[in-house]
Amino acid sequence: MTTSDLYYTLALLKVEGVGDIVAKKLINHCGSAEKVFSEKRSHLLAIDGVGEVLLKNLKNTSVFDLAQTEIRFIEKENIDFTFYQEPIYPERLKHCIDSPVVLFQSGQIDLQNRKLISIVGTRQITSYGTDFTRKLIEDLSPLNPVIVSGFAYGVDIVAHQTAIDCGLQTIGVLAHGLNQIYPKMHKKYIGKMEQNGGFMTEFWSTSSPERENFIRRNRIVAGMSEATIVIESAEKGGSLITANIANDYNRDVFAVPGRSSDKYSQGCNNLIKTQRAHLLTSAADIVYMLNWELEEKNRNVVQGQLFISLEPEEQRVYDFLQKNGKELLDIIALECGFPIFKISSLLLQMELKGAIRPLPGRLFEAV
Numbered sequence: 001m002t003t004s005d006l007y008y009t010l011a012l013l014k015v016e017g018v019g020d021i022v023a024k025k026l027i028n029h030c031g032s033a034e035k036v037f038s039e040k041r042s043h044l045l046a047i048d049g050v051g052e053v054l055l056k057n058l059k060n061t062s063v064f065d066l067a068q069t070e071i072r073f074i075e076k077e078n079i080d081f082t083f084y085q086e087p088i089y090p091e092r093l094k095h096c097i098d099s100p101v102v103l104f105q106s107g108q109i110d111l112q113n114r115k116l117i118s119i120v121g122t123r124q125i126t127s128y129g130t131d132f133t134r135k136l137i138e139d140l141s142p143l144n145p146v147i148v149s150g151f152a153y154g155v156d157i158v159a160h161q162t163a164i165d166c167g168l169q170t171i172g173v174l175a176h177g178l179n180q181i182y183p184k185m186h187k188k189y190i191g192k193m194e195q196n197g198g199f200m201t202e203f204w205s206t207s208s209p210e211r212e213n214f215i216r217r218n219r220i221v222a223g224m225s226e227a228t229i230v231i232e233s234a235e236k237g238g239s240l241i242t243a244n245i246a247n248d249y250n251r252d253v254f255a256v257p258g259r260s261s262d263k264y265s266q267g268c269n270n271l272i273k274t275q276r277a278h279l280l281t282s283a284a285d286i287v288y289m290l291n292w293e294l295e296e297k298n299r300n301v302v303q304g305q306l307f308i309s310l311e312p313e314e315q316r317v318y319d320f321l322q323k324n325g326k327e328l329l330d331i332i333a334l335e336c337g338f339p340i341f342k343i344s345s346l347l348l349q350m351e352l353k354g355a356i357r358p359l360p361g362r363l364f365e366a367v
Helices: 003-013 020-030 041-045 052-057 062-077 127-143 155-165 184-195 211-223 238-248 263-273 283-289 296-303 312-324 329-336 340-353
Strands: 080-083 102-107 116-120 146-149 170-173 197-201 227-230 252-255 356-359 363-366
Touching: 003 020, 003 062, 003 080, 003 102, 020 041, 041 052, 102 184, 116 127, 116 155, 116 211, 116 238, 127 155, 127 283, 127 340, 146 155, 155 170, 155 184, 170 211, 184 197, 211 238, 227 238, 227 263, 227 283, 238 252, 238 263, 252 263, 252 283, 283 340, 312 329, 312 340, 312 356, 312 363, 329 340, 329 363, 340 356
Parallel strands: 116 146, 116 227, 146 170, 170 197, 227 252
Antiparallel strands: 080 102, 102 197, 356 363
16 A cells, blocks of 8 residues: 555545445445545445435545645654555454454564464453463463454453563554553553564544544454453453454454352353353363464474473373374363363363374374
8 A cells, every 4th residue: 555545545534424334335436545536426426325415525625634644643653554455454354344444553563374362351350360361372372373452451461461471473452543552551561562563553643542442443353363362351341342343253252251259250251151252261272162273383393392291191191092093082081081171271282292183073193
């Protein structure tokens, strides 16, 4: 996308009555944002959702001044931008009807051929939530996923920090422009975030972190990822909105269960109870549900430590598979004397160590 394309696209987005959906219709019909402003009236009226009022608004030239001002900010701050039709635009987000026409970003973001998961939850994270988030990301780290969150207090910042500690790319999706950071307390994390991923937003430098912006932000968090994970949530909260959006986008949703008496487990328990989320007890659940496999380079790196690093329970499973060959997960659990949730976790750890490999049909075999 050239600066000229960006100029007309930003101007179009500032036309009253033009949102992401209408803007895409106009651009797809006319061929570019620039051509929208010069298209014949009769052709524009043939587009679903375009009427006389919108045609009148397209003649408002003040939108070009607003676009030019924003471009000056982008050039001054070296802000990157991507258009919804470009290959570098988040692939899954392209398939969401209301996804942003333009995304602004900073840092070293690379989403090509990557596993993306979003981790969300309460700003009032408990020690249980903190420990689970850290353990989950650490266990998933050999699969090199990109961790997406909203850079807020609580679950968000714990997820970002843990991803950085594990050497993973992490992306903070913001509810405001890239000229500021909210909450201000998190400015100290900017440097490490941009070295290990960065920030992404649809909002201009003139946008402030208003309540409705956070709801709009949530659709990006849900839409760009393969799955959304809710760590902790009260009965009502922004993370539940993100989970509902993810469900609407046909994404997988996972929720961490908690005691019925715990305030910040009520939202997660309700998601599970109403079958709007998979129950999440360990990283193994994600690997199994999303059908993730270890990259060959990771498998090779750890195979040299195969027999040294197996725990007694893992050794029992390995010996069983070595003796019996390929076996179903349920049979492994039964014959080795482990409950399903336990064997799922063990198999994941063994796969990460290179001791076993998963096969289609919930089969596993020793390496």
